[in-house]
Amino acid sequence: MNKIKIALADDELLFRQGLLAILGNQENIDILFDAEDGDDLINKLRSADLQPEIVVTDLKMPGLNGVEVTKLIRKEFPNIKVIALTSYFSKPFILNMISIGAVAYLAKNSTPALMIKTIEQVAKKGFYYDEQVLQYVHESLVSPKDKKTKCTFDANYFTKREIEVLELICNQMTTSDIAEKLFISPRTVEGHRNNLLLKTEAKNVAGLVIYALKNKLVSLDNNSF
Amino acid sequence: MNKIKIALADDELLFRQGLLAILGNQENIDILFDAEDGDDLINKLRSADLQPEIVVTDLKMPGLNGVEVTKLIRKEFPNIKVIALTSYFSKPFILNMISIGAVAYLAKNSTPALMIKTIEQVAKKGFYYDEQVLQYVHESLVSPKDKKTKCTFDANYFTKREIEVLELICNQMTTSDIAEKLFISPRTVEGHRNNLLLKTEAKNVAGLVIYALKNKLVSLDNNSF
DNA sequence: TTAAAAACAGGTGTAAACCCCTATTTTTTA
DNA sequence: TAAAAAATAGGGGTTTACACCTGTTTTTAA
Incomplete structure (x- = not known):
């Protein structure tokens, strides 16, 4: 079985190490490298021999943040899937993140099991929406009255x-x-x-x-x- | 050798699990339990047969936060040492935390090694100040001109x-x-x-x-x- | 190349924030 | 049980924020 190749980016070392400890035990996941911020991640992606399939990145980081990283990855490495990791998020923010290319959301208070499931689903299907995100996506597609579909998507951003x-x-x-x-x-x-x-x-x-x-x-x- | 008995409190499950994974491998540390917020921690402390020597707690938590937890622990469980865990902190805030009873500070971007060192030092000496905290403490003790020593300590809080x-x-x-x-x-x-x-x-x-x-x-x- | 979105900027008014001051009562703590 | 700190609340003023308009120019994208 091929392992899922991933890379991590988070500025909090303890959190990163924690993730490494959690994911390191997974036999179907291979962490190629981890990065301390967006710039570090992009540099490592550019110089890496072996590219990850999935990047799990924190949104709040000094320097290049998660939003900018996601945009950059979509341009330079369109095959890499981005999973956004964050503590809080609002509907317009999630919808915007999806529109710029993030394929899944992970709350920092998720269980390790959900994190692994999300990674597996992204590796398998290319994206993963949890219930909350699905709800948001649905709401954004159902027009309030007779308005254009795209309305909620952009107008809120x-x-x-x-x-x-x-x-x-x-x-x-x-x-x-x-x-x-x-x-x-x-x-x-x-x-x-x-x-x-x-x-x-x-x-x-x-x-x-x-x-x-x-x-x-x-x-x-x-x-x- | 007696293991150091500790308890953890952090509202972000992934972070908490990460810490468990990191500290779980330490042979000299025994994690008695972990809690998802301040209320949970206090409840578990009250009902626990075996008390931890050290509590490592996040400062930002829903409900009872780290500051209140620290105050409560000092009153109800004066033998338990509190290590505060946080991302950002300012000088007056740290000085205030020390004055209400926290014995050490851990930045969330610390290394696991520093975390373990801090826990060991607290177990051994009862407190641990890293360089930055020491600097703050020093500054607070050196009066700016001829002012009272305690000034910076309280007046900023x-x-x-x-x-x-x-x-x-x-x-x-x-x-x-x-x-x-x-x-x-x-x-x-x-x-x-x-x-x-x-x-x-x-x-x-x-x-x-x-x-x-x-x-x-x-x-x-x-x-x- | 033409609509749409974004960025620009003005009028007019009210509510809120912010700044200087003083002073009493209550609570805490040494 | 004093002294200190905290909480209370007032007068009188300027600046900033916010609400509800209107409109033009520039940029972006279908």
Whole structure:
């Protein structure tokens, strides 16, 4: 029997080692290598003789994060399947991850058994949606009334500029700070912020920050404190 | 040789299983039990025939978090040593944890070797400070000019009410929302918020939220999104 | 190459946040 | 049982955030 060849990326060493310990006992799984962040993973993929079939990657990582890693892998290594590993996720975030190429989601509070099952299913069928993700996918496909199918998919997600503004908000910048930094009018910044509030359904900046962190849209590492 | 008896608490099952896998191989460590959150841990401690010498606990957990767990253990089980496990932490937070009774800190990106060393040192000496923590402790003892020694220790930390207000801010509540909820005047809430801003050196609520999450003062699980 | 989406930006107004100050009462702790 | 710390709450003010409009220009993709 051919072993499933995988690679791991997570910035928390203890967690990574834990996964290695758990998966190392699996006779049908072969861990080719593990990486401490996105850059490390991409470098190892580029220089590896033997490519993994599956990459299990954390979403929140310093430097190149899971989202960017997934995009890059899809471009450079289209045969590699990406399983996203995370603690929290919201519907629009998952749908976006799927649209950029992740084939499965694993919550960090999953059982080792579910993790192994997910890896096996991805190796076998190319993807795996658990119940929650399936629910989200279903909801996104059923149009609320007579609207276009794709609506929920994109409309809930963010533009580049919105992400930029969100990051600056998370860096404690005010509207005018952000306007200066981005060389645009404060009114435009307000527009982006309002769109963020609408899309995230947050009530205020506190909600935006929570959303951003929960969905790993910005990293805590680069901030103050 | 007597094995070191420990207990683990972490809400992320995969992480917990990983630790079990790592520590399970250690011949000088005996894991009595593990818990999925603070309440679970306390319950198991109360009903256990054999008490652990050391508890390794995550700080961010739903329900009873690591800070509260540490306080409770110190009261009810003063012989049990607490090792705090976390991803990020700031100087005032560590100093506060030490003052409430934690005997060591472990970053989640530590090596398994460091984790084992920390456990062994705590079992042997009763505490273990790594370089970073030592640095913080040192700084807190050296007065900036001629000020009182204890200053940095307490003045940077938070009162119960401040933590309550911080949590509600993180739940997207406004000043008047919080005032209603706590049956106090909005001005009092403002006072607490101002103290939080001073102590954290945050610029606005965005900063407060970041600080709260980074230092695991509030849990993401109970929130919206 | 033409719609659609994104980015831009203005008006007007209210609510909330934030800043400076003071001061009393309650709780904790040395 | 004092002294310290925490919790309470007020006056008076500026700045920022947020809501609900409107519209144009630029970029992206079918």
